Every structure is written in structure tokens, then in C-alpha cells.
Amino acid sequence: MAEVDKEVVETHPTSISIVSVPDEVDAGADMALRIKVSCPSGCDLGGTTLKIVDSQGNGIAEAVLPPPEEAGNEIAFTVKAPAEPGEYKWAVSALPQAMEEISHEGSSAEFSFTVKLHTISLSVWGVSSPIGRGEKLKVTVGGACSANCSLAGLPFSIEDAEGEQVAAGELGEEVLPQTKGVYWTELELDAPMEQGVHKWVVKCNPTDLEMPHQWKPCEFAFRTTMPPEHTVTVQVFDLYTELPLEDANVMVGLFRATTNEEGIAVLRAAGGKQDLCVSKQGYDFFQTSVDITGDETIKVELMLASLM
């Protein structure tokens, strides 16, 4: 009898659970899944084949569960998310398998997720505001895709407040340092002749990209002024040591400059009564009113910051 018993194959159920699945994923991006399969009798299920299928039953991916001492009957999958945005319901199945005297039944579980459209974030920086009216306005335009697609060569346009296109360009081939995927380019544009604040907007055209993308226009503002006809030289010193202070930020009206090794900053400024502000890390903020009537040299002494 005992020998006969040995030959009898036991059948155990299995259960499958989704340990983690992202709620949202970018279209076409890698999607990380963690699946756990278990047997109520605590059997080693290493070698079990897992299969992921979509709602139509089409196979998406297959993998084999590693030995439990490596992963505890868990497996991490990386699968490509669908390219089309929308709600998805997929299923993962553990296929039945027989090992020595014990056979394991199959099991399956469903999971759902949302595929998002890739989003392009546009940004504008390094705008040389304020600028004399009609002068050359420097602008840097950048764009990044939420799923890190390459945006090299992405065409964009710049429109003024009336919707008139004032410039067009393409993002460059390089990724901006420190970023994962900001593509960028520098432009030199003609500043308007009208004096005042101008709000322009950058728009892009992602139709040539492999995946569909959504984007939002990026607004930026700058100010045009009368031609700054005077040169103001500001010398910045430490009040106590009387040594020149390098890297102090100097601002006359809206014009900015930074002091050099000799503590000197040279700015162009329009005439009239304006605020002069000087700041430097570790020093108290300095502010005064100056009347610019011609080329001027102004001496400023900063006091070490009162920290505690």
C-alpha cells in the first residue's frame, strides 16, 4: 500500500497576487510589476511559468519564477506599456505545473492601470530682461518629455501677446547638464520698440515624434526700457575689513550685475531716481535710493549678516 501511495500525485492549488503595479504609466514606457505566487502548503514554486495577457487574451510577456530562496516566490517584471493612452485591464496567470509527486494548479489575477499621454514641459530662461527697446533679446528655450523621449530637433515657435509669430526654432541635440532630458537652444530675437512689459509664449509641434505628446504653451515676460544711457560703477566693500567683495549682486532699477575681484560692478542704467540694492551671501541686504544724472561711481559698504 505504501508503495502505491507514493505514486499518487497530490494536487495543490496556487494563488497569485499583484505585489505592486503602477497606477499610471507613460505611453510606451517601461512598467515595473511585482507578482507573488504562493501555495497554501508552502511549496517551492520556482520554475513556474507566469504569463501576462491583455484583455483580448493576447500574450504580453512571459517569465519563470526564480527559486524561492532567491526571491520568496516573487518576481519582478518589466513590460512595455501600450502606446495608446487609456485605461487597461490585464491579467497575469501562473501556469499549472507538475513536479515530482506534487502537481500545482494554475491561478490568475487581474490588474488595471492607466496609460498617460507623454507630456512636454516647455521652459524659457536666460531672458535678458530688462532690455533697451529694439535691442537684441537673448532667450533660451528648453523642453522635456515626462517619459524622457528625445526632443532633439523639436520645432517650436514664439508668439507675442497678439498671437503673431515672432520667432521659430528647433531644440538642440544636447541634453542640458544636470537634467535627465531637457533639450534646449539659444535664440537672439529683436526686442519690440514699445516700452513696457511684454508677455510672449512658446509653443511646440510634436507631430514628428514617435509617440503622441501633449504640451502646454510656456509664457515668459520681459521688460523693454529706454536705452540705458548711463554707466554706473558700483564698488562694494566689507564694512569692517574694508576689503572689496566679489560676487555681490548689484541692482540699479531693474538692471543687474555682479561684482568682480575688485568688488566692482559696472551697469548700464537709465537716468532718474532709482533703487540701488546690493546683496551678498553672509551680508546684510543693502538698499538705498540714487538719482542717476550721468555716469556715476557709487561706493557701498556691506555689513556681515546678523545671523543669530
Place this chain on the structure above:
Amino acid sequence: MHASDEKRISRRSFIKGSAMGAAGVLAGSMLSSGVKAQNADPRIPEKWDYEADVVVLGLGGAGASAAIEAYDSGASVLVLEKQAEATHFSNTRMSGGVFHNPDPSGDRKALVEYVKAMMCGKNIPWKLEGEQPHVSDAMAEMYADGVMEVADFLLAQAPDLDRKGMAPGGKASFPMFPGFEEAKYGRTVFCGYKDLAKADPNLPLYERPRLTKGSGEAFHWALVEEGIKTKRPGIKILYETPAKRLVQRVNGEVIGVVATDKAGREIAVKAKKGVVLATGGFEYSVPMRRAFLEGPGVKGWCYYGALANTGDGILMGIVAGAALSKVAKSASRIEPAFPYGEPWEKLGLKIGTMSAATSVPHSVIVDNFGERYADEHIITDSTRPYRYQFYKEAVKYDMLNMVYSRVPSWLIFDENLRAERPVVNMNISTVGYGFLPWSRDNMDAINRGWILRADSIEELAQKIQADPENRELMDADRLAETIKRFNSYCATGKDEQYGRTPATMGPVEKPPFYAMKMYPGGPNTKGGLDANADRSVLDWNGNPIPRLFAAGEIASVFKFTYQAGGNLTECIVCGRQAGRNAAKLAPWG
């Protein structure tokens, strides 16, 4: 007189009265008869391991000033300091080393009025912090005398300090207070040695040669290294000796201190004239922060001074029957803080440090929803009185949503600022003294995840939202709109929302974008034990606890508002007052 106090007292010599004038002790009330003590009160030790006329607890600015003054008044002095000598980093030492030095030609009566206003606002209509009737008048008089001597006191300890940095002048912080013009209280002044300008900027302050020291390091050096160790070697300092409790008679009189020595042994220290509590605030005490600070007091606040400040003296005072006064007051605003170092992380405490980017171009501060809530420049603007009170804005409770929406707040900045400067102060505070690592390019903090980084504002908002401390409040569209609006204000030069000073503005525009958490906090807590003008600690009936004094942050005199440098100023003024008054007392034994 002084030399004898350095000797350890054995039980034997104590009984014989051989070296310490112990006959007086025997005649005192502690030992009633015979060789063996017949103590009725088990709180009073049978033997004293050390003794001095005046025992000072804590060797920051206040403790050092108390020790010097008591010693110069003829008392023997013993100082107990809980930190080790090699790493003795007090709040005073880690500070900016700034203080007050009013113009001597100012009007004294006006000065008293101005000081009184700073202390409690009692003399200003509708300033409701003035509920300290038993201290304000006399305390203002005491302070008005003492503050005129601070610079000279420092120079007397360290003649090589630079007098220029201490010169009176300029405008004080509160033009709306009575006596402002006539008092000539003046701006905050600075402590540095005369060769500070020749200092190697790459050397930490505490490793610089004496004559190139500046900031709190110079202040500490003048008082502790020069004033005590060099000029008054008779003042005995026991490092690594935290005081645990005050020894008190049944009538409340404080006659000594029980402490733990370097070896972890309990020691009894006899204080023949008095004890001065100068142990600082409760910045790193979990239970006190939980008990006293608004909102999430432990995880939601940060302090950037001495990590050894755990409110030890406040606790000892409470046990001894001392009243508390305005305990939740801080000299603080909002500052960054990070989980670092196992002991602190275990306690749930972050180590605060000092921002260098709260009101500089290419940065804004937003709440957890992604909205700006103030002119960022008021946080650091020394010309406006708001400074050091900003924490009151930051702990504001959003009743509709039932959240502390500004805890933490978020400093949002861009690559321009990241590349331009360290966003924290590298010279002083917890970074300057090696408690927190930081690289000048800020990359170390970014790589540790202390500063979040993203290629777009929307992605940054998602990362903020994923931070548990944001409680999923951040709204990406709102943050993007805030930044867009701020950037347009930068272009026009006018912050239409909060009127931020244009020179401190600059757009948050260049990717990547960064977010750093900011918490209410600052250099120190200010509230603690109630103490009068003599710096006698008071009980809950307003009566002095005999022979117990307090000075410094443990019992700050500035309960209403605060001009930068007030802490160090009062350390000297009140420390000296406490030391002098303790030394004046007749010894009990």
C-alpha cells in the same frame, strides 16, 4: 582661595575639615551631629565630591560670562559642561557672533523704554506679550546698564578683537518702539579678531588661528579660551559632566548639584553661594518640543544651533519648583532641516541648518499646496522687524483644511541658484561645525535626496507630492501657476502679491528645478524659566528660589521680539548679572 577649590574632596577630608574649610559645613544645617551624616532629607548627598562658591552649569556665552564675573567678584567657580572639550560646540560658538552695542551718547531713559518694548512690549499700547509685570521694569534697567558694557567686557577678555566691527552706530530694528531715536540703540555689531580679513576661507572657523577667527567662534574664543582658560585658570571646568538635578533643602534653597562625571559616575557638587543655570534652550529635547511648540513640534520644527541643548536646566528648574515663562518663544523663522545621524533620526529629529537662499533671486517659498504665502524677503531683511518672528507665519494653521499647510514649506529654486551658491551657510551653524555634510555645489544634498530635483515644475510637484510630509497636498497646476506668476513679477519688477523687494527677485526658470523643505525654527528657543532682573529664578508665586540663578536662552529676557544679536548680548549682560549676584551671597556652609 581659588586654588583650593580645584581639589577633589574625599569623604575623609570633608569630615576632618582639613582642606576645604569644612568646619563651616559641619556647622551648617546639612549635618546635624556626629561623624556620620544623619540626613533627614535623602535628596541631600552625604558627601560632596567637589565644591565651589558658585557652580555654573553650561559653558556657552552666558555660562562663561557668569563664571568670569563671579570669579572677579572673589568667588571660587566651578563650571560643569556636558560636552567634551574637543567638541565643545555651544550655540554661542556656532552662531554668527553678533551682538548689540548702543551708542553711549544715547539717552538712558529712552534706552530703558526701548529695551522694555523689545522685552515684553508692555509699554506699547496693545502689545499683549507684556504679561510679565514683575520683571519688565527692573529688567529693562538692568539690561540698559549691562548692554553698554558688552563690547568692553569682550575686549577686556580679548584685546585682539577688532574694535571696528563693534563700533556703535546705524539703525536698530524697531523704529516703531518708544525711545528709538533718542536711545541710539543702533544696529547689530560683529565680533571678529583683527586679522579676520587674512583668514583662509577654506578652513573651518574652529580650526583657524586665533587672530583670524570671526563670528561665534571669535565670541566663544574671547570668553572661554581667553577670558577663562588663559586669564582665569582658577576657574575649574569639568567637561563631559552633565548636571542631573539640583540639590535643594526643604525650604527650596539650592545648595548644590548632582551630575554625572566622565566615567558615568554620579558626583555631588556643593555650591556654597549659588548655582547659575546657563544650559541653553530645549532645541533638541523631544519631550519639550512636543510639549511646548505649536503643531508638529518634533518633526515639524528645526533648530540650527548646538545639538547638546536639550533643556537640561529647564527640567532641573521645573523639578526645583521654578515657574515657566513664554516657553514656546523662539528666535526663529523657517530653515531647512535634514534627517542625519542615527541618534537624531531615531528620535525623529532633523538637524536644522541655516538657509542662504530664503530671499535670493531664482527662488520662492511655497506652502504644501504650492502657493506662496509671504514676501520671502521679510524672512531675512534686517531692516524690518519681522525677522526672527517668521516662524509665527510658518506654523499658521489652515482651519478649513485642518492642516499645518506651511509645515514644511518648500523652497523652490532653479539651476541658476543651484550652480551659483551653496543654499545653506557653509561657515557657521551645523554645516560649519561638521554636524551636517554639504558640498558647495549642493550636489551632495541632491544626491542624498535632501533636495528634490526634476526637469520640469510639474515633475517637481509630483516628487513633492510623493514625499510623506506633503501629505499629498501639492497641486502640480497650482505650483506651475505660482512659478509662472512669480516669473512675470520678476520681469515687471513688481511682486503684485506680496511686494517682495525687487532686488531679491529673479525668475525660477532654468531646469532642472529643485525643492528643499523648510521648517519653522532658527538658532534657538527663548522661553524657559522665569527669572527676575537679578536673574534669580522665580517660583510660581513670583518668589526667588534661594541661590538659584539663570542666564541665556534658558530664560531669555527677549520674550516679545528680537533684534539679531540679542541672544549673545543677553548672554553677557544676564550671565554677568547672575554670576555677580550669586557671588554676592553669604555662603551657606
